[in-house]
Amino acid sequence: MQTKTYSKLSDVQKLLVKKAEEAASNSYSPYSMFPVGAALLCEDGSIITGSNYENASYGATICAERVAISRANAEGMRSFRSMAIIAKGGKSSNPITPCGICRQILYEAGRYSNRDIEVIMSNEKKDRILVINISKLLPFAFSPKDIVIKRRSSLPHK
Ligand code: THU
Numbered sequence: 036m037q038t039k040t041y042s043k044l045s046d047v048q049k050l051l052v053k054k055a056e057e058a059a060s061n062s063y064s065p066y067s068m069f070p071v072g073a074a075l076l077c078e079d080g081s082i083i084t085g086s087n088y089e090n091a092s093y094g095a096t097i098c099a100e101r102v103a104i105s106r107a108n109a110e111g112m113r114s115f116r117s118m119a120i121i122a123k124g125g126k127s128s129n130p131i132t133p134c135g136i137c138r139q140i141l142y143e144a145g146r147y148s149n150r151d152i153e154v155i156m157s158n159e160k161k162d163r164i165l166v167i168n169i170s171k172l173l174p175f176a177f178s179p180k181d182i183v184i185k186r187r188s189s190l191p192h193k
Contacts, residue, residue, distance in 0.1 A: 038130065041161035048166070051076055051119035052157050058084035058099065059123050065089065066096075070123045071131065073099040075107055078114035078148070083107040100137040104144055114148045119155040130156040130165045138173040145169050146178055 041049065051074045059072030064087050071087040085103030089096045097105075100120060107115065118141065122131040133141065133154065145152040151168040158164070170176070 036129070036163075036165060038163040038165055041157070041164060044155070044164065044166075047076065048117070048119065048155050050074075051082065051117060051155060052121060052161060052164070054082050054084050055099075055119040055121045055157070056123075058086045058103075059121055060086075062086035062099070062123075063088050066091070066093065069125055071099040072121055072123075073103040074119045075103040075115055076117040077107060077112045078116060079112075081112070083110065083112065098134055098137050100133050101140055104140055114150070115144055115152055116148075116150060117153040117155065119157065121157040121159065121161070123159050125159065128158055128160070128163065130158045130163050132156050132165070133172065138169065139176070141169045142173045142176045142178060 041052065054074035055072040058074060059070040062070035064070050066089050073085045075083045077083065083103055083106050085099045085106060087096065087099045088102055100118065120131055120133060141152055151170045153166060153168055154172060156165040
């Protein structure tokens with residue numbers, strides 16, 4: 036695993052990791068006790084955060100990454116460059132990596148952003164950080180190109 040330390044990140048990557056860390060402190064995760072934060076950099080430079088939001092019906096849980104993308108969508112953002120993710124208090128010193136569902140969501144967001152979204156994945160101590168684009172995190176992805184889409188002209192799908 037080719038990891039970096041926080042000090043080797045660019046200024047914008049550092050900012051995203053910090054924002055993700057702040058968002059993790061707002062996580063609602065009484066079941067897993069595993070707070071996760073995400074920070075999404077939009078094309079216009081704005082940053083939208085998310086944190087995991089759990090439920091006693093475990094399957095209703097929403098990961099930090101999807102909270103951030105859904106929030107961005109509700110704000111009318113449809114173009115993204117990068118996302119940072121960090122978790123607190125896990126048992127591993129490895130960087131957190133997004134779950135399969137979040138990879139799928141990030142992949143499609145990348146398609147309509149016309150970008151291979153950069154994913155910055157940090158461990159809690161920020162001394163092991165992976166930076167990998169979503170197409171590498173989800174090879175052979177299923178995507179809108181694989182289905183027949185009934186388009187409404189307002190939809191951004193390609
Ligand atoms: N979780 C995230 O928010 N993002 C990830 O990338 C992995 C997992 C959350 C879901 C659940 O609230 C907790 O972490 C434990 O799985």
